[in-house]
Amino acid sequence: MLYSVDYLVSRLDWQQVVSAFIVLFAVIDVLGSTPIFISLQNQGRPVSAPKATLISGGLLVAFYFAGDILLRLFNVDIESFAVAGSLVIFLMSLEMILDVEIFKNTGPIKEATLVPVVFPLLAGPGSFTTLLSLRAEYATPNIMIGLVLNLVFVFCVLHATTRVERIISKSVIYLMRKFFGIILLAISVRLFTANLQSLLHHL
16 A cells, blocks of 8 residues: 555644554553563573564554455454454553453464564554554554654664663653553543444444
């Protein structure tokens, strides 16, 4: 799907860019995953920042555009997926707020850069669901800008994991996780109510 420069400029909305960035930032939660990256390094399993960032970005962009095709294949509209996605985001917010584990990673792959860093930490079910849920409300150029900004931040954190932990203490990361958990909770409620109204309107 290609867009002209005029189209991109006309659809540019910095409020949507900021909202998309914050939502994806909260879902990806790269700062909250910093202890995991450090643990992998201590185990002799260093993570390649460029490789992890590029693969994650490629997967997220591909799913954003191809996910719509998959939805049509299963005869699911974007509003229905957004409602389902809002429930997933709701559960993720409960994980962050209540310190409980709802989504468990029991996969057999142990390679560090791809698993668990790329999947599921950076480009996992939550990120995929969030992207398509945002698509129900925001323009594509704004979502893509928000995603790219997140990927830049992800690269910076992965590239300087040890220094990030020294700069940002574990207590600050913990508080940020709680704060963004509440933000996610509010966003999930808004996505649910907005798209549920759209679904009911079509009935």
